[in-house]
Structure formats: structure tokens, C-alpha cells
Amino acid sequence: MDLAEAINAFVRWLVQNYGETFEAISQGLLGFLLFFEGLLRGLSWFWVAGLVLLAGWWLSRRLVFALGMGLGVWLIEALGLWDKGMQTLALVLAAVAVSVVIGLPLGILMGRSDRFRGFMLPILDAMQTMPSFVYLIPALLLFGLGKVPALIATVIYAVPPMIRLTDLGLRMVQREVLEAADAFGATSRQRLLKVELPLALPNLLAGLNQTTMMALAMVVIASMIGARGLGEEVLLGIQRLDVGRGAVAGLAIVALAIVLDRLIQAAGQRAVKRYREER
Amino acid sequence: MSFIRVENLYKIFGPKATQALEEVQGGIDKDTLFQKTRHVLGLNRINLEVEQGEFFVIMGLSGSGKSTLLRVLNRLIEPTAGRVLVGDTEVTALSRKELLRFRQDTFGMVFQHFALLPHYNILRNVTFPLELKGLPRKEREEQGMVWLERVGLSGYEKHYPAQLSGGQKQRVGLARALCANPPILLMDEAFSALDPLIRKEMQDELLRLQQELKKTIVFVTHDLDEAMRLGDRIAIMRDGAVVQVGTAEEILARPADDYVAAFLSGVNPAKIYKVEELVQEPVTVVLEREGPRAALRKMGQAGAVNAYVVNRSGFFRGMVRAEKLAEALKTQGEKSGLEGFLEPLSGLSPGQTLEEALPLFSETAVPLPVLDEQGRLLGVVSRGRLIAAMAGRYVPQ
Ligand SMILES: Nc1ncnc2c1ncn2[C@@H]1O[C@H](COP(=O)(O)OP(=O)(O)OP(=O)(O)O)[C@@H](O)[C@H]1O
Ligand SMILES: [Mg+2]
DSSP states (O other): HHHHHHHHHHHHHHHHHHHHHHHHHHHHHHHHHHHHHHHHHHSSSHHHHHHHHHHHHHHHHHHHHHHHEEEHHHHHHHTTTTHHHHHHHHHHHHHHHHHHHHHHHHHHHHOOOOHHHHHHHHHHHHHHHOOGGGHHHHHHHHHHHHHHHHEEEEEEEHHHHHHHHHHHHHHHHHHHHHHHHHHOOOOOHIIIIIIIHHHHHHHHHHHHHHHHHHHHHHHHHGGGGGGOSHHHHHHHHHHOOHHHHHHHHHHHHHHHHHHHHHHHHHHHHHHHHHHHHHO | OEEEEEEEEEEEESTTTHHHHHHHHOOHHHHHHHHSSOOOOEEEEEEEEEOOOOOOEEEEETSSSSSHHHHHHHSSSSSSEEEETTTTGGGGGGEEEEEEEHHHEEEEEEEEEEOOOSSSSSHHHHHHHHHHHOOOOOHHHHHHHHHHHHHTTTTTTTGGGGOOHHHHHHHHHHHHHHHHSSSSSEEESTTSOHHHHHHHHHHHHHHHHHHHHHHHHEEEEOHHHHHHHOEEEEEETTTTEEEEOHHHHHHHHOOSSSHHHHHHHTTHHHHHHHGGOBBBOOSOOOGGGGGGHHHHHHHHHHTTEEEEEOOOOBBEEEEEHHHHHHHHHHOOOOOOOOOGOOOOOOOTTTOOOOHHHHHGGGSSSSOOEEOTTTEEEEEEOOOHHHHHHHHTTTTOO
């Protein structure tokens, strides 16, 4: 196929001409990822569970909820997968952070400009229908095996909801409210920071949540190119037909997913509770 | 010179507005323009002047361009052609940055659906314009509290908009618009979302504030009674053009065309006309010290059965009836003054609407005196004249 050959040629050209740039990016991302890893693996399960419990309490003010969150974290330890679990969590958190840094500005631009939106929508559609394995290949070619290509593949897979929901959130802000900001002489920066983003917050958090869940789902796949952690366990389970091992790792992933999902949802509810409640 | 001046202003909605503008200047109307070019004529050659401190109302049917005109004043909508001047500033010539500054200093705006920021508490909503201007927090909160008090919402500063009723929300909207103390208030259907009782209350509140503040107010409404009640002058719009400008009485007395006349047909004259527009010379006025005989002679000459009595300074003292005077003269002989014969009458004031004046006529059939604030007799209004005016059969000139 000519097209396939052309894409290969393009990637070769990228590597030859911009190898150093990729190396620099790679180093930066690696440092970022290792920071999270060091932090999480440095703490004992007890401290992480405690912090999550406190966060759960602060966000929901419900004791049962907070205890449940702490219990989820404990489960990972109880399954004997603490260290791998934290590797995975670090990768997910790093991927989500990078996704926010990329997704938020792109989403804001989409919200601002119909033209840019028209340009981005088909790209986002394509990104989301593309099988997730496909993202492994360019990451692999440009960055080789290891944590950084895994991070990049995860970001590419997980970033679309962050972009889409930022755009949606901005577009759902009432026209009259924006008009009020303009009428009182707000600069576009003031308008964004004081009106648009705060009012889009529920949508931003929904985007963050979806992005997190997708990052977690990608982690298993990314272990094929060298991400360590729970995905690796699942992969080993598959390779060795060890159902038990795979299932236990799967359970730990589910525990992580539930804890992250519920915490973000609680944050979303807390963000709007103050002003939604009628008196 | 007037405070707000609008000169040859056009607004055409659509991608090729400048081209469409030529067609409009060539004289085609809104419908034709739309059929020909798919462009919407928003404003069609508007010329207006609003005085400092004036309460100026823009009225018209839905789609006639009221909101567009209001928003062109602060350039929330950019005009296609023409100029807007406020004081010495040509608003339409300001750069983007100057415009933001100018909006902060010059315009307060009140919106139909309040447009409060749901994530800020009431105090922060009210002080939002000051926050945008970059005032220190302490200073702006001090000012905010003052305005909250003025609109009657002290104690609500920590509440959120969702916790307030519609009327309260619009009070917040009003306080916010006033907080930076701008000379101009722009109000787009500001009371239309409120139920009638609250609406009336807000109108009163606004009139009360306006008496003290003397802002220049441009107020959009499609409600005639509201327009007549609030406006010093009213502009009536149709298809993007202003078809008539004047006081309520001027427009009622001389509608510019059939459109305006049809538009006004729903007006209740009793709410519009004031007593002063119906005042007539009393048939007979006598001085208190003139005595019964002189009074009777005057009434006889004028063919009147009663007379209005004033003292030397023109203050109204009461009414005397010819029959009573004549009888007294017959039975009691000469009398020196009229004191014993005076009957009190309720006085009308010139600023009363006919609706307010009507109940006073239930006490008596004679024309009632119209008195100034000190109680001097200005004239009289008869019941027949009042009812004719209320029925729309008599139009004051
Ligand atoms: N952004 C826009 N794009 C295209 N047409 C517009 C736009 N804004 C207003 N119009 C059109 O301009 C005309 C005037 O609209 P405007 O909103 O000023 O009317 P209005 O008198 O305020 O009506 P209403 O009483 O319904 O608020 C209408 O025909 C409307 O459809
Ligand atoms: Mg309107």
C-alpha cells in the first residue's frame, strides 16, 4: 500500500530530523511521570488510603462514602498488588495531567471559534473510533519501548473527552450571562476566568472523569509497549493462561477506577452544591 | 447638547452587511431585503437624541429592533454604519481596549432574565462591575453594601442567586448596574419576566431611585402601560426604524401613522392622562370678603349656580351655592362675608391621573377644584369632562 509506505516514510523523516526534540520531550515526560511514581510508591498504603479517605470526607461529608473510598485503596494492598497499583495510578495521573494541559486550551479554542470547532470535530471523532492499539505504533516508533511511549499513547487515547466537554461546557453558558460580563466591560481573560470556566466546571469535571476512565482502560494495552504495573499483570495472565492472576489484577484496576470515578464525581457535586441549593 | 446621540445608524445581520446596506439606503424594506439577500435589517437609519437625566423608553413589537438599538449604544452589537455619541465621546470610534474602559465607566445594564452569576454570592454579584475595574476588595464591598441597602436587600449579601425570588434577583441586577455609578442605565425588558404585582413594585422602586439618582435611562419594553408610566419620552419602533418619538401625551394625541395608532389602541387613557390636561377656568370665582350679594351678582351674570371662593392670595376656601346665598339674603338680611356659606370640596392635584381622580367625584356632582401644592386654585375639572377623556372621546391638546 502506497499510503502505508508514505506514513512510514513520514515517521522515519520525523525521527531523523527531530530525534533530539523527541528525546527532550521524552526526558521531560519521564521526569514528570517518575515524580508521581516516586510520590505514590514512597508512601505506604496506609497513608494513601488515609489521604483518599480524608479527600472523600472533605468532598462529600458522608462518612460511609469516605470509608468506602479508603477501603478501595486498601483492597489493592490486600490483593498483594500495592506497588504495581501505584505504578499504574502514577501513569494514569500523569496522563490525565498532560491531557488537561492539552485538552483545556484546545477545548477553549473550540468553544470560542466555530471554525476551529469544525476543524477539530472530525479529528476527535476519528481519534475515538480508531482502535486503541493503533496509538501504540507511532508512540513506539518515536519514543521506543518504555514508560514515556506508554504515557503518550494513553494521552492520545484519553484526551478527546476533555476537549469535547470543555467545548460543550463553554457553549452551554447562558448567552445573557456572557452579555452581562461584556456589558460591564470584562476583558476576554476576565470573562473566561470569572464567568465561563467556573460555569463550565461541572462539564469540565465530567470531561476529567471520562478522560481518567479512558486512561485507566488504556493502561492495560499500554503495558504491551512497556508500561509496568497492573496492566502488565493482566498481560502476563493472558500470556500464561493464568486466569486467576489476570482476574486479581483486573479487580485491582476496578478498585482504582471506582475510587477515581467517585472522587471526581463528588468534587463535581461539591462544586455546584453551594449555589444550586435553593433556600 | 444632548447626552446620547445616535446618527444615521444602521445594523444589518448577515455576512455581507455592507453590500446589503447599499440596498437598504436605496430604500428597500425589511421583508424585501430578506427575500432578496437573506440579510436581516436590524436597524434602519436611526437618529435619536436622549437628554441627560431623561427616562427614555423604546417600544415596539417583537422583532422591531429594540434590543438591537439598545445594544448598539454600548456596542454589544456593532453597527453596520452610523455613529453613536455619549457626551463628548464617539463610542463608535473607540478601540477595543478603550471601549472596555468606557463600558466600565459609563453603562450599567439590566437584563430580562437577570443574568446574575450563579456561582457568586449576592454581594459579589453586585460588586462584579467594580471587580472588573480592579478595585480593592474592601472598597468594593463597602460600596456594594450601600447599593444592596438602597434596593432593600440588606442581609442577603451571603445568599446565592438561586435562593432569591424573581423580584429580588432583579433588585440585585439593578444594584449591580448602579454599583459602579455609571451615568447611563440600559434596561432590556428588565421587568418583563416578573409577575404583575412585583412588576409594578419594581417600576415604583425604579422611579423612586431615579428621582434621587437622575441617571439617563434607556428602557426597552413592549408593554404600553409600562412605557407610559415610566418614560419621559417614548420611541416607537417598527421594522428597525423609529417611527415616532415623543412624550406619552404627544404620541397619544397625534399618532404618526396608522401603525402607531393601532399600537396605542390598547392603552387605557385613564392611566395616561393627568388632571392638569383637563383643567378649565372655573365659571365663577369670588373673593372671600366680597360678600353674598356680590357673589350672587357674578353668578347671575355667568349663569352659574355655584362659585369657587378664594382669599386675596388665591388660596381656595370652598364653594358657595347661589340658592343658599339667595335664601339667606331673604331671611337674614345683609351679611358682610361668605364665611358662613362655604362648603368644603376635595381638591384635585394637577399630577394625578384620571384614574386616581375619579373616586373623588363620587362625593359631589359639581366640578372639583384643581389646587397647586400650596392650595391655590388653578382651575376646575368637571365630572363629564373626566369621563369623556377616560372613554377616549376627549383628547387633550
Ligand atoms: N444575531 C442576529 N442575527 C440575525 N438576526 C438577528 C440577530 N439579532 C437580532 N436579529 C434580528 O433583528 C431583528 C431585531 O431584533 P431585536 O432582538 O432587536 O428585536 P426586539 O425588538 O428586541 O424583539 P423582542 O421584543 O422579541 O425582544 C429581528 O428581526 C431579529 O430576528
Ligand atoms: Mg428584545
